[in-house]
Amino acid sequence: MATTTEAPDQIRTESPPPSGGADRRARHGRPALLFLAPFLALYLLFIIGPALYGLVMSFFQTSLVRPGLGTFAGLDNYAEALGSSDFWWALWHTVWFTILTTPPLVVLALLFALLAERVRRGRWFFRLAFFLPYVLPSAVVALIWMWIYTPELGLLSRTFETMGLTAPNWLGDPRWAMVSLALTTVWWTLGFNFVLYLAGLQDIPRDLYDASAIDGAGPWQQIRRITLPLLARTTTLVVVLQVIASLKVFDQMYIMTSGGPNFSTRSALQYVYDVGFTNYRVGYASAASTLFFVLVLAVSTVWLVMTRRQEKEV
Template sequence: MFLLWPIVSGLWMSLTNQSLTGSGAGFTGLSNYAEALADPAVWQSLWNTAVFTIATAAPLVVLSFVMAYLVYVGLPGQWLWRMSFFTPYLLPVSVVTALWQWMFQPGFGLINSILTQLGFAEIGFLDQQGVAMFSIVLVTIWWTVGFNFLLYLSALQNIPDHVFEAAQLDGAGPWRRLVSIIVPMVNKTTIMIVMLQILASLKVFEQIYLLTAGGPRGSTRSVLEYIYDVGFSGYRLGYASAISYLFFALIVVVAVVQLRIMNRKEH
């Protein structure tokens, strides 16, 4: 009821000119798909989504591993670091965006106030093309890195102690233990985090919509936000459904390719 019917219903809707007002619903075949493939706004939103995914995936993997490793090796005040690293992930997106909107505000915002005090010009973090996407990436990394940190910390704590004891007896230093033992033994966790991170980044919507609502000239509008705009602001549910299924097919392709690459690396 809650999985198969929405899939079938949405697929049928993508073949019609269904409107949010309830009018229309006439069968149009593949015309919505043809229009979507020729729509420059669709390609721009895909490009924005790809830029966001590339800009967030690598830092969220590397930073979370570094944070987990620092806690794992006995960073002083571990309870404080664990709480600081993970707490932002527990915040709802509305709280996160409200906090960072205040910090990014020109004039009285925290970051711009510091910049002006240091003699620098103010920056339009959320309304300046080329900067808005960087600001959203920064917010996303701060907000979500705690989840990956927790996964890495759990993986590190599951490494048997006798492996390190044997390496120490063989004269392996901290760097050699990190490169030859720790990194390979958390490889499965890394594969899982990379997969989850790429798929989550491809489906970004909330923080972009709440922070910039598409940004200047649509420079931050993701695919899901464009689908929302078309379906609920433009009332074209049929066309929005067609874009959704094209994007779904793209995500499936990315997931399959990623699985094959990761499986080869693991072997």
């Protein structure tokens, strides 16, 4: 009777049980959790905890001069905020500032990124020059531009006088104050969007430009048919991040104008600050900040929906 033997390479080996991979991932995940634990603890203590406590305070008549939460108010704080003309004016000032700053910060960042990417020599200098203002503290930027806007003595006023023109009161005239703040913000924060566009440009393969050049495409055709379509996701990210950043404006407005003149530049965050720390109505300020948070959350949701649509199209 003949017997057959299987070759070693034909011997079937049993696969490990499915639970082995899960156990291995769990063992590898424990060190990661240990490294993340300090950050998570601080995040819960200083971000999530105060946010939840602020949400609770929005339902009470909490005051800085009285201990505890105070008397229960229900939705009265929210109703008062929604019925307050000061709150809506502050919200409109914030939206108007966003409208003034977002388009130039997106368009100029893209334009300068395209120019800096095409420079052959000294590329590092242009990258540094555009990004350097972004690292300056807000107080330093505000003081620099307050000196530039100073009537009669400021750099901008002297420039107007040299050209035979009368310079307006940049920060003292309600018609010019918000425009002046927007100009300061564009100069200050342009570098962040500039870097994002540079990163997006570096991800575009150079082979596409070489092939289009062989086919006779000029620089403008390359930008219109290659660069801009491939930067669509980067542009969406830049626009949404810029809208959120502009909606959260506070520092430069508070330092340069303190919301004036005649509250024409008071943003939503400064309104929350004024009613909370000047009028000591912390509960009402928490309700106003919660309503403002809903607005920012809505903008973030729109970005998430747009991003998912772009991923499906790709």
